[in-house]
Structures are given as structure tokens and as C-alpha cells.
Amino acid sequence: MKLKDKRIVVAGGSSGIGLATVSMLAETGAAVTALSRSTDKLKAVTDKFPQINTAAIDAGDRAQLDAFFRRYGTFDHLVVTLSGGKGGGLFRDLNLDDIRSGLEGKLFPQLNIIQAALPYLNVRGSITLVSSISSRSRAIGVSGLAAINASLEAMLPSLARELKPLRINAIAPGVVDTAWWDFLDEDSKQKTFSEYATQIPVGRVAQPGDIAEAILFAVTNDYMTGSVLEIDGGLRLT
Numbered sequence: 001m002k003l004k005d006k007r008i009v010v011a012g013g014s015s016g017i018g019l020a021t022v023s024m025l026a027e028t029g030a031a032v033t034a035l036s037r038s039t040d041k042l043k044a045v046t047d048k049f050p051q052i053n054t055a056a057i058d059a060g061d062r063a064q065l066d067a068f069f070r071r072y073g074t075f076d077h078l079v080v081t082l083s084g085g086k087g088g089g090l091f092r093d094l095n096l097d098d099i100r101s102g103l104e105g106k107l108f109p110q111l112n113i114i115q116a117a118l119p120y121l122n123v124r125g126s127i128t129l130v131s132s133i134s135s136r137s138r139a140i141g142v143s144g145l146a147a148i149n150a151s152l153e154a155m156l157p158s159l160a161r162e163l164k165p166l167r168i169n170a171i172a173p174g175v176v177d178t179a180w181w182d183f184l185d186e187d188s189k190q191k192t193f194s195e196y197a198t199q200i201p202v203g204r205v206a207q208p209g210d211i212a213e214a215i216l217f218a219v220t221n222d223y224m225t226g227s228v229l230e231i232d233g234g235l236r237l238t
Contacts, residue, residue: 007075014041014179020208059109087144122204160226174232201234
């Protein structure tokens with residue numbers, strides 16, 4: 001297959017979209033390394049997928065990232081699935097520190113990883129980021145999340161030209177059934193998902209594998225760069 005024996009790093013690869021991506025990439029025969037802050041989650045990854053390498057890395061710590069990539073050496077593809085947890089809510093009530101926290105939890109770690117990885121990335125390889133459909137949503141209460149994710153997407157066209165022929169793209173998911181929603185109790189979460197399902201044209205919220213399939217496409221399509229794939233079930237249309 002196209003990715004057989006290719007070296008791929010997946011940051012945030014121990015849960016949710018990242019874990020689904022790690023699993024899917026491993027099935028192609030790629031040599032996958034999952035990065036995460038959680039040693040417990042990484043152990044669960046290796047218990048389930050013994051062929052996958054792991055490394056406990058805090059993406060907010062540049063020294064850790066630099067040391068990891070120096071040890072790891074040259075590789076072919078970078079996937080960054082890190083997700084921030086704050087920034088949602090009505091703007092009039094929004095604590096602006098939550099937007100700052102969201103930027104520090106998502107935007108800056110992604111940029112940190114990209115910079116640290118660049119000296120070691122195959123110029124014929126790729127970088128794939130995960131943003132959010134909130135970056136272009138008209139829904140009430142997502143202006144803070146829009147600011148965080150749109151910042152990431154706004155950089156893509158310039159980066160695609162600057163880093164060529166290395167490719168860089170982003171995936172913009174909608175509502176995905178991941179741990180991001182664990183601030184709700186289980187009953188509230190399922191009620192929220194059911195309400196979204198009535199609004200989303202495809203009639204359901206996404207599973208991590210739905211997004212991982214798009215990431216696999218971005219990694220393997222050699223003729224796409226500077227693009228954002230909207231994988232939201234049509235939520236942006238509502």
C-alpha cells in the first residue's frame with residue numbers, strides 16, 4: 001500500500017480521533033508513533049496495538065518536542081489531532097481567559113509541534129492538522145471556538161506556499177463522539193447528541209473513525225495542500 005513502511009507521527013494519538021487515526025494508519029503497514037501526555041492512555045494503545053510505538057510528550061513543552069524529534073530522526077508524515085477544551089459559550093458571558101486557555105491548549109501546541117518537526121520531515125511528505133467546523137459556523141455560542149480554530153486554518157495557505165513541496169492540510173470536524181464532551185454526564189451527553197442528530201443532514205453525530213478516514217485521505221493524496229476538509233455531516237449548512 002501507499003503508506004507501507006512510511007514513518008508517521010500522530011500527536012494526540014492515544015484517544016478519540018487520534019487513536020482512530022493511529023489504528024487506521026497501522027492497518028496500512030505504516031510505522032506509526034503515537035504521542036500523548038498520558039502514559040496510562042499510551043499503555044492502553046500498546047496493549048491493543050503492539051506494533052505501534054509511543055512516546056509520552058507534552059506538546060506545550062518545546063524542549064521535550066525538540067528532544068523527541070532529534071531522537072526520532074527523519075520521517076514522512078505528521079498528524080496533529082490535539083484538541084483544546086475551552087472557549088465555548090455566549091460571548092457576552094464568556095470569560096476571555098477561556099479563549100486564551102483554548103489558544104494555549106490547541107493552537108500553540110500544534111504550532112509548537114510543527115516547528116519542532118520541520119527539520120526532520122520528508123519534503124515529499126505531509127502535515128495534517130485537526131481544526132473544527134466552528135471556525136466557519138454561524139451557530140450561537142461558538143464565537144470563542146471559532147477564533148481558536150480559524151486562527152489555525154488562516155495560516156494554511158501561507159504555510160502551504162512557504163513549506164512546499166511539503167504538503168499541509170487540515171480537517172474540520174463537526175460534532176464527534178469523543179472525550180471532548182465528557183464535561184457532560186452521560187445522560188446529558190446523549191441528549192445533546194440526539195438533539196444535534198436532528199439538525200445534522202446525515203442524521204447523526206460523527207464517530208472518531210469518520211474523521212480518521214478524512215485524515216488518511218489527506219495524508220495519502222499527493223495533490224492536495226493548503227486545504228481544509230469539512231467533515232461535519234453537513235452541520236455547517238444548518
